[in-house]
Amino acid sequence: MIGTLFNVAMIIGGSILGKFFHNGIKLEYQRILTQGLGLSAMAIGINAVVEYMPKSHYPVLFIVSLSVGGLIGEWINLQKRFDDFVNKFSKSNLAEGLATAILLYCIGSLSILGPIQEALEHDLTFLLTNGILDGITSVVLASTFGIGIAFSAVAVFIWQGSIYGIALLLQNSINNDVITELTIVGGILIIASGIGLLEIKKINVVNLLPSLLVPIVVISVMQLF
Template sequence: MIGTIVNASAILAGSVIGSVVKKGIKEEYQDALYTAMGLAATVLGINNVVNNLPDSKYPVLFILSLAIGGLIGTILNLEGRFQNLVGKFSKSNLGQGLSTGILLYCIGSLSILGPIQSALNSDNTYLFTNATLDFVTSIVLSSTYGIGMALAAVVLFLWQGSIYLCAGALSHFISPELMREVSIVGGVLIGSSGLSILKIKDCRTLNMLPSLLVPIIWFAVRGFLFR
């Protein structure tokens, strides 16, 4: 699991560096960073959707995923529970930053396929590449939201660690088609985080997280019925 450890460590290191930099940044400059982070998340989300939607074999699946997942998340009040939990430890917008960071770190081909490559082929190329990208991202995020962004490293470690341990079973299930559909939904969620940061629309992105499970369930059921 050396690749996952390096990836999580990169986020921790970036969070420390960014939080140190934050202390010397004026409030007006911090506002500029918020805007930059919001624009970046929005563009990254749109890019994910644009790159994957044209090749989707189920172009309506992401709509159903967002509708079903958003409804389930709202019923469970995931956003409210998460914000209340984070609010006990921080009065800043840390919850918003963490939700954005977790999506950026965990939802992507490198972060999902990387642990599988590492477990089955002892190849950490994907994870080392992901670590480099996450290092830069974590510096920007923590310079905006503070050292609390380091908590995202724990989530990433658990996420990639679980995939690593289940790599044998997942390698046959995670197909390019599934990755494409998850990337589309993930792109929409990342973009919605950007809109929330820019204060254009509070999309309550965390309530939509169950949407990521809908394509997985769809492909699992489809595989079972048509095997």
């Protein structure tokens, strides 16, 4: 878990540093930073989809995942619950920033493969690299949305810690198909966040988060037969 703790520390440290910039940045500069983040999120999301789509053995699973996951999220109304919770602590657009941060930090090959590599091979390379990247990203996010971005570190700890624990339990039986499908669906969600940041269209990304569970369930069930 050393790599995950480093990753978390970098996010918190970057958020604190970004807070100092946030206090002195004019509104127009915050706007251009948000647009830059939107473009960056779209680039990261598109790259994930393009890289992993050819590796998929379940070409329509991402469509099923987004449809089923979206319906579940809408039924539970995750977006409103998330917004209401965040708005208790901040009246700004922190909820949008946090949703983007969590997706950027958690969905990606380094964030998924890093805990697996540490658990099975005691190699911290992926997570140390990911931590540095997340630290830099958190500076930019916190300079735009405020110190509240640091709360995304909790989600990162739970996400990577869970993957680390599962990898220890399953050892060499980790399924590459699950990682591939998770990355494709996650990449699409990151693109959706970018679209929202660019104010092209408001998408309730949080309501789509259950989509990430669908590939895990479907592939696990299919392997039983």
